[in-house]
Amino acid sequence: MRQHETNLGELGESGILERLFPIFRHADEAVTVGPGDDCAVVRTSGELVFTTDAMVEGYDFLLGISDPVSIGRKAAVQNLADVASMGAKPRWLLTTVLAGKDTPIAVLEGIAEGIALEAHSHGASVIGGDLGTARELTISITAIGELREPGTAIVRSGARAGDVLAVGGDLLGLSSAGLAQVLGKADATLPDIEAGGGAVARLAKRALAWHLAPEPAIARGWSSGCRASAMIDISDGLVRDASRIARASDVNLDLSRAALESDRALLAPLADIFGVDAMEWVLGSGEEHLMLATFPANAWAESTEVRAEFREIGRVLPCEGEGTVLLDGAPLAMHGWDHFSL
Amino acid sequence: MRQHETNLGELGESGILERLFPIFRHADEAVTVGPGDDCAVVRTSGELVFTTDAMVEGYDFLLGISDPVSIGRKAAVQNLADVASMGAKPRWLLTTVLAGKDTPIAVLEGIAEGIALEAHSHGASVIGGDLGTARELTISITAIGELREPGTAIVRSGARAGDVLAVGGDLLGLSSAGLAQVLGKADATLPDIEAGGGAVARLAKRALAWHLAPEPAIARGWSSGCRASAMIDISDGLVRDASRIARASDVNLDLSRAALESDRALLAPLADIFGVDAMEWVLGSGEEHLMLATFPANAWAESTEVRAEFREIGRVLPCEGEGTVLLDGAPLAMHGWDHFSL
Numbered sequence: 001m002r003q004h005e006t007n008l009g010e011l012g013e014s015g016i017l018e019r020l021f022p023i024f025r026h027a028d029e030a031v032t033v034g035p036g037d038d039c040a041v042v043r044t045s046g047e048l049v050f051t052t053d054a055m056v057e058g059y060d061f062l063l064g065i066s067d068p069v070s071i072g073r074k075a076a077v078q079n080l081a082d083v084a085s086m087g088a089k090p091r092w093l094l095t096t097v098l099a100g101k102d103t104p105i106a107v108l109e110g111i112a113e114g115i116a117l118e119a120h121s122h123g124a125s126v127i128g129g130d131l132g133t134a135r136e137l138t139i140s141i142t143a144i145g146e147l148r149e150p151g152t153a154i155v156r157s158g159a160r161a162g163d164v165l166a167v168g169g170d171l172l173g174l175s176s177a178g179l180a181q182v183l184g185k186a187d188a189t190l191p192d193i194e195a196g197g198g199a200v201a202r203l204a205k206r207a208l209a210w211h212l213a214p215e216p217a218i219a220r221g222w223s224s225g226c227r228a229s230a231m232i233d234i235s236d237g238l239v240r241d242a243s244r245i246a247r248a249s250d251v252n253l254d255l256s257r258a259a260l261e262s263d264r265a266l267l268a269p270l271a272d273i274f275g276v277d278a279m280e281w282v283l284g285s286g287e288e289h290l291m292l293a294t295f296p297a298n299a300w301a302e303s304t305e306v307r308a309e310f311r312e313i314g315r316v317l318p319c320e321g322e323g324t325v326l327l328d329g330a331p332l333a334m335h336g337w338d339h340f341s342l
Numbered sequence: 343m344r345q346h347e348t349n350l351g352e353l354g355e356s357g358i359l360e361r362l363f364p365i366f367r368h369a370d371e372a373v374t375v376g377p378g379d380d381c382a383v384v385r386t387s388g389e390l391v392f393t394t395d396a397m398v399e400g401y402d403f404l405l406g407i408s409d410p411v412s413i414g415r416k417a418a419v420q421n422l423a424d425v426a427s428m429g430a431k432p433r434w435l436l437t438t439v440l441a442g443k444d445t446p447i448a449v450l451e452g453i454a455e456g457i458a459l460e461a462h463s464h465g466a467s468v469i470g471g472d473l474g475t476a477r478e479l480t481i482s483i484t485a486i487g488e489l490r491e492p493g494t495a496i497v498r499s500g501a502r503a504g505d506v507l508a509v510g511g512d513l514l515g516l517s518s519a520g521l522a523q524v525l526g527k528a529d530a531t532l533p534d535i536e537a538g539g540g541a542v543a544r545l546a547k548r549a550l551a552w553h554l555a556p557e558p559a560i561a562r563g564w565s566s567g568c569r570a571s572a573m574i575d576i577s578d579g580l581v582r583d584a585s586r587i588a589r590a591s592d593v594n595l596d597l598s599r600a601a602l603e604s605d606r607a608l609l610a611p612l613a614d615i616f617g618v619d620a621m622e623w624v625l626g627s628g629e630e631h632l633m634l635a636t637f638p639a640n641a642w643a644e645s646t647e648v649r650a651e652f653r654e655i656g657r658v659l660p661c662e663g664e665g666t667v668l669l670d671g672a673p674l675a676m677h678g679w680d681h682f683s684l
Contacts, residue, residue, distance in 0.1 A: 014680075049375075050470055052470065052482075127392060142392075153374070248379075
């Protein structure tokens with residue numbers, strides 16, 4: 001017989017908070033009033049960056065497939081990555097969780113642990129939040145970051161013709177490779193994955209883990225990323241997010257097929273099993289959360305740190321009309337993710 | 343034939359944002375990067391306060407009964423009131439809306455207009471947000487406020503025996519009176535409300551309007567409220583929120599029945615129709631969002647501004663053990679709202 005799990009309705013709001021507050025405990029001298037009052041109070045100066053991003057059960061994650069800690073980690077990472085992509089260091093988070101009364105408290109504790117893990121590992125504190133009821137489990141996070149000094153925010157509109165286009169990670173496409181397994185095709189393809197041998201099985205496992213809780217090197221955003229002329233994190237796919245820089249900066253971004261060949265080749269054995277072109281994963285995978293940046297040619301040439309943390313994948317070209325994304329000079333169809341696409 | 347309404351799925355994410363951004367346009371010199379990049383960037387100094395609060399369709403509002411502008415206004419007000427209750431002035435909002443693809447764009451435009459209306463009227467700007475898909479329409483807002491100088495936050499724990507307990511409004515209980523009408527009893531009681539004559543019908547209409555979009559005088563939080571020793575906004579009911587001050591401050595809060603008699607008497611004709619004691623509404627009504635504060639006796643005596651903006655409804659008494667709420671010296675059962683109560 002399964003042991004009864006304490007649920008939210010049994011604990012009530014204050015009982016739930018008593019369980020969650022200790023998970024978020026974190027020393028932070030700037031916080032003068034922490035969770036538990038109407039607002040948190042924080043000592044600040046200079047320029048702050050603000051972002052917010054939500055995840056909803058059934059749309060952004062599946063409880064049967066992911067686990068609460070991974071859900072919390074992913075919710076935190078997608079917000080922390082937005083902060084990092086401004087060249088800012090994450091400092092404070094507010095976390096809202098909406099859930100049904102019959103939700104086990106262990107689910108909320110797991111989500112809180114995941115959020116705390118990612119926040120604390122990047123030097124950020126959870127300073128407040130909200131609890132409410134909903135049928136769909138929903139996590140909404142607001143992240144606040146600090147720029148090292150005013151005027152240093154890296155926006156999307158700063159790319160210039162001649163800049164280097166680079167990504168802050170060794171492999172693009174993992175999240176789509178994980179999503180393909182999640183989308184009900186895993187059972188049918190499992191024998192093929194196993195037949196593909198140890199390397200394919202390991203790749204499949206790595207991709208699934210990344211999809212459920214990505215581990216992008218977001219610190220590159222506020223370390224060498226502060227030399228970038230434009231930056232974004234890849235949340236909706238390489239081409240879609242690159243096109244945002246292209247449009248905002250009035251430039252074309254020309255991706256190099258040769259530079260992306262290692263990504264394609266690594267993913268190909270798994271993509272073949274799903275009957276898709278691995279290049280589609282490389283170009284369209286959302287929720288990678290790697291930093292995508294453009295660097296002035298001299299910054300790129302001079303800084304070994306930049307070249308150690310970022311990998312060149314293309315060039316910035318002048319454009320006439322609206323900026324767009326090219327592959328070896330040829331226009332690309334849009335790849336990637338739109339929440340509201342039909 | 344009903345005209346086809348454009349919905350979110352037809353517009354796509356960028357099409358939706360094109361409709362919403364103009365609604366949020368608002369001059370704000372502190373905002374160096376507004377909506378549209380990975381983060382908003384804001385110039386700050388001193389101490390900031392942060393809060394977040396969400397509303398979910400079917401739990402916190404009903405689309406068939408409320409209208410989008412009211413839903414947006416209420417979502418904004420409950421956050422702005424939290425900022426005000428710290429003695430801070432609201433400055434910036436981030437707004438997340440989760441909705442189904444078949445939601446008409448007019449619903450989101452109305453919600454945005456309601457949020458913008460409340461934000462702008464209190465000097466705050468909407469600087470960013472998130473759009474996502476969900477079956478339940480959900481609005482999650484984060485509000486950031488500025489204290490006039492560091493160390494001036496009014497927290498819950500500052501009430502001292504001898505202080506005056508006061509509320510920043512003329513009438514408590516309206517939201518419960520409106521909720522009673524919403525909760526399916528309106529049709530059955532409508533004939534009685536009409537039979538009650540013009541005054542009862544007007545009261546019913548006023549209560550319903552307050553419930554759907556309350557208009558608390560939140561500016562009192564950062565004007566005379568800055569002289570308070572403790573403050574909170576009434577979001578879960580007078581007794582429940584008073585008990586939060588009592589527990590945090592280790593005091594008893596003794597409500598005066600005589601001071602609340604005008605509220606009870608005004609609501610009684612409507613309460614009678616619903617067969618409830620109007621005092622239950624006065625003591626338990628949530629979502630009032632009026633400021634509830636304690637003032638040192640000398641601040642109360644000296645400041646005509648405080649006495650003009652706040653109304654005395656009780657006294658702060660010493661306590662042994664955990665602080666609690668009394669009515670004319672007698673312990674009170676808990677009244678009010680807990681999201682997760684069974």
